[in-house]
Amino acid sequence: VTPSEGAAGCGRWSEMLESLLALGGLVLLRDSVEWEGRSFLKALIRKAALSGEQVRILGCEVSEEEFREGFDSDVNSRLVYHDLFRDPLNWSKTGEAPPGGPLGALRAMCKRTDPGPVTIAIDSLSWLLLRQPCTTVCQVLHALSHRTPCPGHSPAVEQVRVLGLLHEELHGPGPVGALSSLAQTKVTLGGTAGLDSAHIVFRRPRQRPIHQTQWFSVLPDFSLDLQEGPRLECQPHPDPYTSPVDPTTHLTFNLRLSKKEKEARDGLTLPFQFSSEKQQALLCPGQGQAASHIFYEPDAYDDLDQEDPDDDLDV
Amino acid sequence: MAAVATCGAGAGGTESMAAATSKSNVTSFQRRGPRARGTDSGGPRLVSIAGTRPSVRNGQLLVSTGLPALDQLLGGGLAVGTVLLVEEDKYSIYSPLLFKYFLAEGIINGHTLLVASAKEDPADILQELPAPLLDDSCKKEFDEDVCNKKPESDIKMKIAWRYQLSPKMEVGPVTSSRFGHYYDVSKRIPRELIETSKWHGFFLPEKMSSADKVECCSLTPGYMKLLHFIQNIIYEEGFDGSNPQKKQRNILRIGIQSLGLPLWGDDVCCSENCDSSHSLSKFLYILRGLLRTSLSACIITMPTHLIQNKAIIARVTNLSDTVVALESFVGSERETNPLYKDYHGLIHIRQIPRLNNLICDESDVKDLAFKLKRKLFTIEAEWTVRERDREKGLSFVVGSPSNDRHGRCTTLI
Numbered sequence: 001v002t003p004s005e006g007a008a009g010c011g012r013w014s015e016m017l018e019s020l021l022a023l024g025g026l027v028l029l030r031d032s033v034e035w036e037g038r039s040f041l042k043a044l045i046r047k048a049a050l051s052g053e054q055v056r057i058l059g060c061e062v063s064e065e066e067f068r069e070g071f072d073s074d075v076n077s078r079l080v081y082h083d084l085f086r087d088p089l090n091w092s093k094t095g096e097a098p099p100g101g102p103l104g105a106l107r108a109m110c111k112r113t114d115p116g117p118v119t120i121a122i123d124s125l126s127w128l129l130l131r132q133p134c135t136t137v138c139q140v141l142h143a144l145s146h147r148t149p150c151p152g153h154s155p156a157v158e159q160v161r162v163l164g165l166l167h168e169e170l171h172g173p174g175p176v177g178a179l180s181s182l183a184q185t186k187v188t189l190g191g192t193a194g195l196d197s198a199h200i201v202f203r204r205p206r207q208r209p210i211h212q213t214q215w216f217s218v219l220p221d222f223s224l225d226l227q228e229g230p231r232l233e234c235q236p237h238p239d240p241y242t243s244p245v246d247p248t249t250h251l252t253f254n255l256r257l258s259k260k261e262k263e264a265r266d267g268l269t270l271p272f273q274f275s276s277e278k279q280q281a282l283l284c285p286g287q288g289q290a291a292s293h294i295f296y297e298p299d300a301y302d303d304l305d306q307e308d309p310d311d312d313l314d315v
Numbered sequence: 316m317a318a319v320a321t322c323g324a325g326a327g328g329t330e331s332m333a334a335a336t337s338k339s340n341v342t343s344f345q346r347r348g349p350r351a352r353g354t355d356s357g358g359p360r361l362v363s364i365a366g367t368r369p370s371v372r373n374g375q376l377l378v379s380t381g382l383p384a385l386d387q388l389l390g391g392g393l394a395v396g397t398v399l400l401v402e403e404d405k406y407s408i409y410s411p412l413l414f415k416y417f418l419a420e421g422i423i424n425g426h427t428l429l430v431a432s433a434k435e436d437p438a439d440i441l442q443e444l445p446a447p448l449l450d451d452s453c454k455k456e457f458d459e460d461v462c463n464k465k466p467e468s469d470i471k472m473k474i475a476w477r478y479q480l481s482p483k484m485e486v487g488p489v490t491s492s493r494f495g496h497y498y499d500v501s502k503r504i505p506r507e508l509i510e511t512s513k514w515h516g517f518f519l520p521e522k523m524s525s526a527d528k529v530e531c532c533s534l535t536p537g538y539m540k541l542l543h544f545i546q547n548i549i550y551e552e553g554f555d556g557s558n559p560q561k562k563q564r565n566i567l568r569i570g571i572q573s574l575g576l577p578l579w580g581d582d583v584c585c586s587e588n589c590d591s592s593h594s595l596s597k598f599l600y601i602l603r604g605l606l607r608t609s610l611s612a613c614i615i616t617m618p619t620h621l622i623q624n625k626a627i628i629a630r631v632t633n634l635s636d637t638v639v640a641l642e643s644f645v646g647s648e649r650e651t652n653p654l655y656k657d658y659h660g661l662i663h664i665r666q667i668p669r670l671n672n673l674i675c676d677e678s679d680v681k682d683l684a685f686k687l688k689r690k691l692f693t694i695e696a697e698w699t700v701r702e703r704d705r706e707k708g709l710s711f712v713v714g715s716p717s718n719d720r721h722g723r724c725t726t727l728i
Contacts, residue, residue, distance in 0.1 A: 133582065134577055134582055134585040134586070135577040135578075135579075135580050135581065135582050135585065138576075138577035138578055139520070139577070139578055139580070142433075142434070142520070142578055143520060172586065172587075172623075173623065174582075174584060174585040174586045174587065174621075174623045175585050175586075177584065177621045177623075178576075178577045178584045178585050178621060181407070181576070181584075181618065181621060182577075182578075203406060206408060206411060207408065208406070208408060208645050209406050209645065209646065211646075
């Protein structure tokens with residue numbers, strides 16, 4: 001990788017991460033068994049920490065040592081970790097865990113009054129959804145991402161970002177749909193052989209959503225390396241409406257009229273247009289037009305008797 | 316009636332009455348009312364509340380929804396005492412617009428507003444209402460809009476189908492501005508109008524401060540609180556006639572945004588067999604009871620695409636009076652379909668109520684599409700796109716029946 005390419009690559013990935021983090025609100029990372037999302041989450045956390053923000057992490061699925069592994073020391077020093085993995089039900093009663101369980105911990109994060117942008121990462125939302133009712137989780141997430149500014153500080157909107165990791169396969173369409181409707185940015189991880197992709201949907205309020213697909217790979221120090229998509233067929237499925245079939249072939253009528261034909265056509269009176277000529281023609285039928293004749297050949301079954309046929313009935 | 320009694324209590328007969336009438340020079344049938352005194356509160360027959368008009372079909376009192384095209388489709392307007400349910404489109408881009416039009420119409424007419432939401436603060440919603448178009452400036456806007464569209468508007472349609480006889484949707488402003496106004500979506504409503512108007516806000520996270528999990532009669536606490544709030548406002552401000560109102564009677568416009576979201580505490584959107592499956596139905600039933608006994612009209616937007624159990628959608632539709640569904644083309648295959656390139660989505664009128672009537676006032680045009688232009692939200696019948704294409708000189712439009720459920724094919728002679 002030449003230095004210029006490397007620099008360009010760096011610029012692009014930082015731009016992409018910044019655009020993900022810039023919108024604020026809830027960023028939903030949907031991963032699955034094949035395409036795990038924790039490394040992407042850690043890449044986002046590293047970016048947020050390096051740009052000087054506070055990062056609070058609610059860790060539920062892996063231990064703290066395992067989570068902090070791979071981050072360098074200055075990133076690690078900015079992370080504030082709330083560990084729910086070691087003792088989720090608070091049986092050891094050390095008094096460290098905040099009251100109210102995991103949601104209480106989240107609500108406590110929501111009440112911090114430090115100025116400056118804050119990033120909260122939830123490791124994972126699936127863990128919370130399996131233990132708490134979905135509606136409560138949604139309400140807490142909404143309260144987190146729309147934190148009303150506290151009266152002591154300036155009324156500027158505080159930038160709060162919530163990064164939530166969701167394992168799609170653990171839930172039905174209901175909770176996933178509910179959280180997607182709440183999220184400002186939705187990242188679905190996927191990919192093909194060897195390459196990871198992130199399909200990003202930005203939902204600004206009252207604007208059309210913007211879709212973007214980005215191919216990347218996560219380096220060991222949790223920085224992202226953007227890639228070009230796979231060279232081969234990642235063609236979108238053939239769009240039925242942009243097929244090059246010419247609809248003007250095999251028609252039973254003539255599309256291209258000559259000038260004379262056009263004039264003849266314009267001279268036609270249409271059946272529902274009532275003009276004075278038509279009125280005259282209807283009122284005086286015999287004028288200038290030959291009366292129309294009907295020719296009829298009587299059939300074998302026709303009875304041309306003018307008498308009333310009911311006379312034959314014996315009623 | 317009291318006057319007649321006193322007159323006739325005497326010897327009776329026409330003579331005494333005639334004498335009485337000749338004496339006072341006034342008929343014995345006195346109209347009991349302030350008409351003789353000349354005050355302006357009007358007789359009991361002339362109930363004219365600002366922003367309402369009686370329906371031409373059955374005399375029902377109607378209010379405007381804020382979109383004159385939608386009023387026309389609903390048979391003149393929204394009846395007072397009914398619920399308008401708007402089924403949201405997938406990314407909730409266009410349904411907030413209908414919501415805001417309804418509220419803006421309330422502010423212009425001087426109605427009282429009640430805005431309830433679990434997602435956004437009602438004060439923020441009110442700041443983003445569209446600005447009203449005044450009569451002279453909006454005539455100019457429409458003229459330039461029309462001019463851009465049809466440069467050769469004098470060429471009449473020369474095809475055999477009688478499109479010119481079909482009813483046209485109202486595009487321009489009506490001269491009388493008492494019912495149905497036009498709004499400019501690109502501008503915000505002036506602050507003075509909001510400040511002089513009367514509104515009540517219900518923001519669920521503020522009202523549910525403590526984590527009270529008390530559930531009584533299977534209504535989620537959020538819905539219960541909202542119903543109590545609405546009931547209090549109706550009672551205290553006399554919309555149900557309980558407190559005799561000395562001043563002019565008024566309409567209460569209620570707007571509930573995104574009902575049924577998990578933020579309300581209701582899990583219809585989260586699972587198919589939800590615990591509180593009757594909560595939403597009960598809420599709508601009680602709400603309708605409150606509305607029928609008061610001078611109010613309500614708009615509710617609901618994200619029905621998130622509701623997992625289709626039976627609940629059917630119940631909700633039956634419990635509402637007027638149901639309108641928005642279907643936007645964003646993200647669907649129709650976005651690239653050339654048939655729909657001029658529009659942003661389809662609007663379906665799913666239900667119109669029959670109030671004191673055997674039939675409802677449905678419009679003949681069933682295929683409606685909407686488009687959000689820079690300043691205006693327009694609703695048109697789908698075939699008008701072919702009218703414009705014809706004038707631009709395009710030969711024809713073919714719709715293949717497999718892709719489009721209408722399977723329409725227009726040909727020229």
